[in-house]
Amino acid sequence: MxxxxxxxxxxxxxxxxxxxxxxxxxxxxxxxxxxxxxxxxxxxxxxxxxxxxxxxxxxxxxxxxxxxxxxxxxxxxxxxxxxxxxxxxxxxxxxxxxxxSERGPNAPPPQAPQQSGPGPGTPLPPPRTGAALPGVKHIVAVASGKGGVGKSTTACNLALALHAQGLAVGMLDADIYGPSMPKLLGISGKPRVIEGKVLEPMQGYGLKVMSIGFLIEAESAMIWRGPMVQSAITQMLRDVAWGDLDILIVDMPPGTGDAQLTMAQATPLSGAVIVSTPQDLALIDARRGVTMFKKVSVPILGVVENMATFICPNCGHASDIFGHGGARAEAARLEVPFLGEVPLTMAIRETSDAGRPVVATDPEGPQARIYRDIAQKLWANLSGAPAGRAAPRIVIE
Ligand SMILES: Nc1ncnc2c1ncn2[C@@H]1O[C@H](COP(=O)(O)OP(=O)(O)O)[C@@H](O)[C@H]1O
Ligand SMILES: [Mg+2]
The missing domain is CATH 3.30.300.130 (Fe-S cluster assembly (FSCA))
Known part of the structure; x- marks a missing residue:
């Protein structure tokens, strides 16, 4: 109502x-x-x-x-x-x-450049169409082939690890159907409107944060139709006073369907990080994710394997519940960088769900170190990858 x-x-x-x-x-x-x-x-x-x-x-x-x-x-x-x-x-x-705009069967994706040409079946035009965001040096998508693999948790902790490196970091929660940044970062309330329609980002642990979760009630998110999703994201990108940022992390909606493809294309991304668990099924989805970004010429900055090894909270024993190393092998096969492995730990689960992300609340702990390591590799890959070019093969140390 x-x-x-x-x-x-x-x-x-x-x-x-x-x-x-x-x-x-x-x-x-x-x-x-x-x-x-x-x-x-x-x-x-x-x-x-x-x-x-x-x-x-x-x-x-x-x-x-x-x-x-x-x-x-x-x-x-x-x-x-x-x-x-x-x-x-x-x-x-x-x-x-x-x-x-609704996408007709032969229509170009909304916001695609007006080109006379690409008929059905033609590969999508490579250039990304979104104009750069003034003041924001890099926009990086964190994506996964499917939900529940820990994409948001990884995005949040990576953003915090980048911030811990002294970078100015923003976090855009583009998962319109399942926004999780308000909860992950323990932020409540509504963003302030500055001058009519420009929103001031919220703040959480030093990050500038915007999420549809701040703007509408959970139930009303249900009525958003497909095309509105893209436009809501575009506006969260453009009508928010992000200020000067070294990097804006985008927590993408899970999956590799049309909506995600359109978004990958319409957002001026410097690159993408794919999060996957090591099971075969998740890896097949991760592969689709890599293919999707390649289609729109967004460089893959790397793959993160999440929830590989289970670390027992009592004895510290490590067991590979879902197998281990699958994502690393898959990254090698796809010739994209591998950024690191995040174990399945009680600390990560509990801190995420309590709005106290582990990188911010236990910065010297073992989990934070893992995320910091991944963030460093990510930043190194990014600095060597000007927008629009393929990411170079990763060389660390
Ligand atoms: N490395 C991890 N160790 C323990 N729990 C994790 C880990 N990564 C994610 N989780 C938990 O798994 C659930 C799903 O994670 P989430 O980040 O919301 O996934 P997604 O965004 O891919 O749907 C959450 O309860 C989260 O706390
Ligand atoms: Mg999520």
Missing amino acids: GGVSSKTDESGLVACEEQALAITRDDVINALSTVKVDRGGTSLPGSGRLSQVVVDPTNRVMFSILIDPSEAERFETVRREAEGRVLAMPGVSGVFASLT
Whole structure:
């Protein structure tokens, strides 16, 4: 539901005020009906192009406008006007409006460059289309072929390890369907809106962090349609005051489907890290991940094997529950760098789930050392890999 859920404040005052300012979806649609999409005067809501309008409990409004990629330029004007109208509504605290396009069977992916040419079956055009992010030196995706392999845990601890090297690090949680950075980094609350629609990133253990988890309630994430996912990520990338960063780590949605491919292509990535467990099945998925990034010419900075060896919390004995070394062998086969192995430990599981990531809370411990090592290799590979080039073979020490 739109509007503010009526919280009972002890004084009753705050609740009343909130109530008075509550914005409903209908209010937004009303405001948008003054926005015309063509010369004939068709209104935006009447055009069938308006997505579901979402109003969060802090009166932030989110919607998208469905377009054909060829209409992008014209509709950018409409988008801005729509955003302005909503922002002018009394009580609205922020707007998150985007252009999205459905992908027809033969249509180029949304945001692909307009090229006369690639028919179905033709390989995707190699250049990545996203413009660089001013002030951000490198954007690195952490990806996995499937969920549950520890991608978010690895992304979070790698980001912290890079920060421990003295780098300015941002963390973008692009896993729209399962955002986990608020929990992993123990951050709650909502980001502040600076100037209309630019959001201030949240802070956690020295990282600048943005996640859809800060913006919408878990349940409303369900209504986001495919094309909105890409546009939400693009906006978290572009409408957040990241400032100067050495590296922005992106926790990608798991999998290697169209959505991930489009995103890999639309984000100006310097490279990608693939996280895998050592089982055969996970490795097959990891291979798909490598192939996906190669397709869009994103260099693979390396593969991380997660949950390989189980370290017993009582006696410290190591056992290879899922096998061991599979990811290293796979990396060699695929001719991509291998960054390291993270064992399955109680410390990592407990600290992750408690919002106290191990690299930040036990920086001198054995786990932190492993992540720091991986981070160092990653950074070395990155520095030698200007965006758009293949990563060089890794040479450490
Ligand atoms: N190396 C590890 N040792 C112990 N537990 C881990 C490790 N890596 C991840 N986990 C745990 O596994 C679960 C899934 O990890 P998560 O990072 O959320 O995976 P993904 O993002 O791939 O879905 C979490 O409960 C997390 O704490
Ligand atoms: Mg995750």
